[in-house]
Amino acid sequence: MxxxxxxxxxxxxxxxxxxxxxxxxxxxxxxxxxxxxxxxxxxxxxxxxxxxxxxxxxxxxxxxxxxxxxxxxxxxxxxxxxxxxxxxxxxxxxxxxxxxxxxxxxxxxxxxxxxxxxxxxxxxxxxxxxxxxxxxxxxxxxxxxxxxxxxxxxxxxxxxxxxxxxxxxxxxxxxxxxxxxxxxxxxxxxxxxxxxxxxxxxxxxxxxxxxxxxxxxxxxxxxxxxxxxxxxxxxxxxxxxxxxxxxxxxxxxxxxxxxxxxxxxxxxxxxxxxxxxxxxxxxxxxxxxxxxxxxxxxxxxxxxxxxxxxxxxxRLRRYAITGGASLCLGVLPLVGGGSELxxxxxxxxxxxxxxxxxxxxxxxxxxxxxxxxxxxxxxxxxxxxxxxxERTPLGPLLRDIAARLPSPVQLTDLDLVRDPEGAYRLVIRGESRGRTGEAAQAAFLQLQAALAQTPLLEGATEPSLEIEGDEDDRGRASRVRFELRYRLATGVKG
Missing domain, CATH: 3.30.420.380 (Nucleotidyltransferase; domain 5)
Incomplete structure (x- = not known):
C-alpha cells in the first residue's frame, strides 16, 4: 500500500x-x-x-x-x-x-x-x-x-x-x-x-x-x-x-x-x-x-x-576552505617563479x-x-x-446634529481640530435666516439649545456672530452667520 x-x-x-x-x-x-x-x-x-x-x-x-x-x-x-x-x-x-x-x-x-x-x-x-x-x-x-x-x-x-x-x-x-x-x-x-x-x-x-x-x-x-x-x-x-x-x-x-x-x-x-x-x-x-x-x-x-x-x-568547513585558498594564493607566485602571474x-x-x-x-x-x-x-x-x-463615533455624532437642526438654519462647514492641550474640538459654521433680525437670532438660539442636549458634545465656547440683512426674491430678510466650538465628550475620539 x-x-x-x-x-x-x-x-x-x-x-x-x-x-x-x-x-x-x-x-x-x-x-x-x-x-x-x-x-x-x-x-x-x-x-x-x-x-x-x-x-x-x-x-x-x-x-x-x-x-x-x-x-x-x-x-x-x-x-x-x-x-x-x-x-x-x-x-x-x-x-x-x-x-x-x-x-x-x-x-x-x-x-x-x-x-x-x-x-x-x-x-x-x-x-x-x-x-x-x-x-x-x-x-x-x-x-x-x-x-x-x-x-x-x-x-x-x-x-x-x-x-x-x-x-x-x-x-x-x-x-x-x-x-x-x-x-x-x-x-x-x-x-x-x-x-x-x-x-x-x-x-x-x-x-x-x-x-x-x-x-x-x-x-x-x-x-x-x-x-x-x-x-x-x-x-x-x-x-x-x-x-x-x-x-x-x-x-x-x-x-x-x-x-x-x-x-x-x-x-x-x-x-x-x-x-x-x-x-x-x-x-x-x-x-x-x-x-x-x-x-x-x-x-x-x-x-x-x-x-x-x-x-x-x-563553519569549520568554511574556515578550512578559506584558509586553504589563502595559502594557495600566497604560495602560487613562489611556485610559478614569476612576478607576472x-x-x-x-x-x-x-x-x-x-x-x-x-x-x-x-x-x-x-x-x-x-x-x-x-x-x-x-x-x-x-x-x-x-x-x-480610533473608533467611528463621528457618524452617529453627525446624524445627531442633523436631527437637531432647526429648519431655518443651514450649516456651511464642519471641522475637527485639536487644541494645544491635545483635545479635539468640533467647529460648526453656518447661518440662520428669518424675515426679521429677531427671527434669525431666535433660530440660532434654538440651534444652541438643541446642541446643548446632545451627550456627544460639551464645553461650548463663546459663539462668534455676524448679523446682516440682504434682499432676496421675496423681499428683505435677515441672516445671522455664526461659528460654534464644542469639545468632544469623553469617550468620543477625534
Missing part, C-alpha cells in the same frame, strides 16, 4: 502548540489526519510526537504576524546573500538595531529588469530573537521545523494557489481574516504578497456590530490606499473575507456596497475534511500552513535560518573588488531612495492616524 505524503504544522498557543497532519484528499480537497494540542514542556507525551519529529522538510512553524515584516525595494543584479544584506540595511534604517538580528528571505517579483537595470525585490524579515521563545516547548528534543511563515502569508499562499487555478492573472486582492483573537488583512497578487496589516479588535464585545463593521471598512480602505501608493501601485478591486462566518458574511455584504469593489465570503475550511466533516474555521491559519508545507516548492518565503549556517561543522592575480582581484564596490554603492543609493519613500508613506499614515478616529 502506497502511503500518502503528509505535511505537518505547529501553531504556537499560550502553553505549547496546536499540531496537525495533512495529506491530499479527493480533487482539490485536503484530509486532516489528526489534530491535537501539544503541552508545553512535555510535548513528547503527545500521541503523534514521533511522527511529528519525522516530518523533516514538511514540518512548518506558524509565526505571529507581528514578528515579521514585508520589505519592498528595487536593487541591481547581485547575489542572493548581497540582496539579503541590502534589505537588512534598509530594515536597520527603518527600525534601528543591527542587521544580524534579522533573518531575511527575498524573492524577485519580476521576470525581467526594469529600464534602469534594477529588479523589484520583496523580502520577508523575521526577528531572530523571537525564535528561541517560539521553539522553547521543543527544547531538548530533536524536533526541528524546516519551514516557517507568518499566519497572514500562509493564508495568502493558500488563496494564491486557489486563484491561480481559476485565473492565471487574477489581479490584486485583499484577504481579510477575522479570528477570535487574530484579525488581519493581506494584500497580494499572483506574484506575491504586497502588504500585511493588523485589524482592530471589537472593543464593544459585539454590542455595536454596525459601528465595528464601519471601522473595519475604514481600515480596509486605508490599506487599499497604502497598496496603491506603494512600489507596485496595486489597485485592489476584490476582497475575500474568511474566518468567523457570521462576522465575515456581514463584512462581505457591507463591502459589496462599496463602488468599484467585489467582496465575497471565502470559506476555505470546507476544503479541509476531518473525519468526513469540514474542519473548524478557527484552525484556518494552521490548516493553511500545513497545506503550504505539503507543497513546499510553492511557498513564497521561508525565513527559518538555514541549517547549514547554524551548524558548527559547516602575481601581477595578473592582483589585477583580477582588484577588478572584482571594484565591481563589488560599485554594486554595493548602487544598492546603498537604492536603499536610501526606498528609505525616503518609506518615510513619506509612514508620514502619510501617521497623518491619517492622527486625524482618523
Amino acid at each position: 502506497i502511503r500518502r505524503a503528509e505535511a505537518y504544522c505547529l501553531a504556537p498557543q499560550a502553553d505549547g502548540y496546536w499540531a496537525l497532519a495533512l495529506s491530499h484528499g479527493e480533487g482539490q480537497s485536503y484530509r486532516v489526519n489528526w489534530l491535537e494540542s501539544l503541552p508545553g514542556g512535555r510535548p513528547a507525551t503527545a500521541p503523534h510526537w514521533r511522527e511529528l519529529c519525522r516530518g523533516g522538510r514538511r514540518l512548518l512553524l506558524l509565526l505571529p504576524n507581528d514578528s515579521c515584516q514585508l520589505l519592498h525595494a528595487r536593487l541591481p543584479e547581485m547575489k542572493p546573500e548581497l540582496t539579503r544584506i541590502a534589505l537588512a540595511g534598509l530594515l536597520q534604517k527603518q527600525r534601528g538595531g543591527s542587521p544580524e538580528q534579522w533573518s531575511i528571505d527575498a524573492r524577485r517579483r519580476e521576470a525581467a529588469k526594469s529600464a534602469d537595470g534594477r529588479w523589484a525585490i520583496t523580502g520577508l524579515a523575521f526577528e531572530r530573537a523571537a525564535l528561541p521563545k517560539l521553539l522553547a516547548p521543543l527544547a531538548g528534543s530533536d524536533c526541528r521545523p524546516a519551514l516557517a511563515l507568518p499566519q497572514a502569508l500562509a493564508l495568502d499562499t493558500l488563496l494564491r494557489r486557489e486563484l491561480r487555478a481559476a485565473d492565471p492573472a487574477p489581479g490584486a486582492w485583499n484577504l481579510v481574516y477575522l479570528g477570535r483573537e487574530e484579525r488581519f488583512l493581506a494584500i497580494g497578487d499572483a506574484v506575491g504578497p504586497l502588504l500585511v496589516r493588523a485589524l482592530p479588535a471589537d472593543l464593544s464585545g459585539g454590542a455595536d456590530r454596525a459601528e465595528y463593521l464601519e471601522r473595519l471598512v475604514t481600515e480596509i480602505e486605508r490599506s487599499h490606499f497604502f497598496a496603491q501608493q506603494g512600489e507596485q501601485g496595486a489597485r485592489v478591486q476584490r476582497v475575500l473575507v474568511c474566518g468567523d462566518p457570521e462576522l465575515a458574511e456581514s463584512l462581505a455584504l457591507r463591502l459589496a456596497r462599496t463602488e468599484g469593489l467585489v467582496a465575497e465570503h471565502w470559506q476555505p475550511e470546507e476544503r479541509f475534511r476531518i473525519e468526513g466533516a469540514a474542519a473548524s474555521w478557527e484552525f484556518l491559519p494552521a490548516l493553511a500552513g500545513a497545506a503550504v508545507a505539503l507543497d513546499p516548492a510553492g511557498a513564497v518565503f521561508n525565513i527559518l535560518p538555514r541549517r547549514r549556517e547554524d551548524g558548527a561543522l559547516w 602575481t601581477r595578473h592575480l592582483q589585477a583580477r582581484v582588484l577588478a572584482e573588488q571594484g565591481q563589488q564596490l560599485a554594486q554595493s554603492r548602487q544598492a546603498a543609493e537604492a536603499a536610501a531612495r526606498d528609505y525616503l519613500e518609506q518615510l513619506a508613506l509612514l508620514a502619510r499614515q501617521e497623518q491619517l492616524d492622527r486625524y482618523a478616529p
